[in-house]
Amino acid sequence: MNTITHSSSALASLSTAQVMELAQRYLTPNYKRFPVCLVRGEGSWVWDAEGNRYLDLFPGWGCGLLGHCPPRVVEAVQAQVAELIHVPNTWYTVPQALLGQALVERLGFDARCFFCNSGAEANEAAIKLARLYGHPHGRYKIISCTGSFHGRTYGALTATGQPKYHAGFEPLLPGFRYAPYGDLEAIARLVDNETCAILVEPIQGEGGIQIPPAGFLEGLRQVCDRHGLLLILDEVQSGMGRTGRWYAFQHWKITPDIVTLAKALAGGVAMGGMIARAEVAEKLQPGTHAATFGGNPLAARAALATVETIEQQGLLARATAIGERFRQRLEALRQRAPLISDLRICGAMIGIELHTEGEPIVHACLQRRLLINCTQRTILRLLPALTISDAEIDQGCDILAEVLTSLES
Ligand SMILES: Cc1ncc(COP(=O)(O)O)c(C=O)c1O
Numbered sequence: 001m002n003t004i005t006h007s008s009s010a011l012a013s014l015s016t017a018q019v020m021e022l023a024q025r026y027l028t029p030n031y032k033r034f035p036v037c038l039v040r041g042e043g044s045w046v047w048d049a050e051g052n053r054y055l056d057l058f059p060g061w062g063c064g065l066l067g068h069c070p071p072r073v074v075e076a077v078q079a080q081v082a083e084l085i086h087v088p089n090t091w092y093t094v095p096q097a098l099l100g101q102a103l104v105e106r107l108g109f110d111a112r113c114f115f116c117n118s119g120a121e122a123n124e125a126a127i128k129l130a131r132l133y134g135h136p137h138g139r140y141k142i143i144s145c146t147g148s149f150h151g152r153t154y155g156a157l158t159a160t161g162q163p164k165y166h167a168g169f170e171p172l173l174p175g176f177r178y179a180p181y182g183d184l185e186a187i188a189r190l191v192d193n194e195t196c197a198i199l200v201e202p203i204q205g206e207g208g209i210q211i212p213p214a215g216f217l218e219g220l221r222q223v224c225d226r227h228g229l230l231l232i233l234d235e236v237q238s239g240m241g242r243t244g245r246w247y248a249f250q251h252w253k254i255t256p257d258i259v260t261l262a263k264a265l266a267g268g269v270a271m272g273g274m275i276a277r278a279e280v281a282e283k284l285q286p287g288t289h290a291a292t293f294g295g296n297p298l299a300a301r302a303a304l305a306t307v308e309t310i311e312q313q314g315l316l317a318r319a320t321a322i323g324e325r326f327r328q329r330l331e332a333l334r335q336r337a338p339l340i341s342d343l344r345i346c347g348a349m350i351g352i353e354l355h356t357e358g359e360p361i362v363h364a365c366l367q368r369r370l371l372i373n374c375t376q377r378t379i380l381r382l383l384p385a386l387t388i389s390d391a392e393i394d395q396g397c398d399i400l401a402e403v404l405t406s407l408e409s
Pocket residue numbers: 117118119120121123149150151152201205206234235236237238262263
């Protein structure tokens with residue numbers, strides 16, 4: 001294939017087959033991709049290069065909290081892109097300062113924000129801050145959980161308690177210890193006088209929508225208080241209203257020391273954030289940490305539009321209602337499809353555990369133009385947009401029911 005120019009007509013005229021050929025020739029092979037090239041999205045729908053339409057119950061791997069191309073975010077980005085795209089953090093910018101205020105005001109305690117570009121980077125900042133905080137006392141160890149997912153950079157990767165992600169990258173960052181998610185005793189046993197923090201997802205996402213057992217997060221807070229540790233909550237997947245609260249930890253009576261965000265933060269535009277209790281954040285003095293693109297005006301303005309949309313459209317309450325509608329539909333399906341072994345739902349975080357491999361089901365759904373995800377081999381994961389309609393939920397559940405019951409028979 002000849003080199004193409006980047007005119008919009010060239011972009012629009014490429015077929016899926018042509019794009020696949022280019023990708024195979026020029027991109028690293030680290031992603032397992034579906035043989036589909038997506039070119040457009042609106043709400044819970046996406047279109048491929050051939051004009052086929054798909055219902056997306058997993059928009060942007062959780063980044064599409066408001067669906068594809070949410071109008072307020074599109075407008076905000078269009079306005080901002082013509083004003084100021086990027087300046088580094090040697091300058092103040094209006095969107096970043098306002099975003100800090102918006103996120104802290106919804107948090108419930110006094111805190112400070114550091115912005116970056118992804119979830120891994122947000123966790124990396126949290127790990128560095130925890131070490132900085134513990135450093136004067138010789139504390140550097142961090143406890144995280146098995147089945148967790150915190151990202152792919154070295155700190156976040158090491159924190160991720162799944163050996164399959166570590167394989168081939170050793171030696172990892174020193175000082176990490178792992179205990180089973182939900183096992184408070186096991187975590188408490190790992191604490192020693194070199195421990196500085198406990199890092200957990202309040203609801204494990206990639207681990208299969210694992211909802212914490214009663215008392216687990218409150219117990220972690222007590223362990224941290226008893227030993228002077230920081231409690232870091234990775235809300236990269238669960239934050240920004242996905243579970244029906246601004247932050248998932250707000251379902252429980254706890255206050256973390258550090259919260260990390262990304263995915264949905266800027267309505268689909270790349271952005272991460274770390275929010276730390278004011279006294280802890282003090283440690284991040286000039287020279288300790290930075291990100292050139294972090295909190296740039298474009299991403300920050302998109303995030304402000306995201307917050308505004310969630311608020312103005314009442315999407316926290318909608319997240320809860322979405323979860324309930326899926327629960328009703330999927331509980332009914334479970335009666336007819338004993339392949340389903342467990343359902344775990346918190347707002348718009350939905351895990352459907354199966355007695356069988358989930359990958360063939362994902363492919364069967366794709367054939368029927370429904371996009372879902374499978375994690376941990378046997379768990380179907382849905383992270384629908386909070387803007388999804390009841391009719392779209394029903395349509396998705398009908399297709400899933402068709403696939404699961406046909407497998408059953
Ligand atoms: C809970 C959690 N933390 C961190 C990450 C890493 O985020 P990113 O891929 O933006 O680095 C993810 C990504 O799936 C995640 O689910």
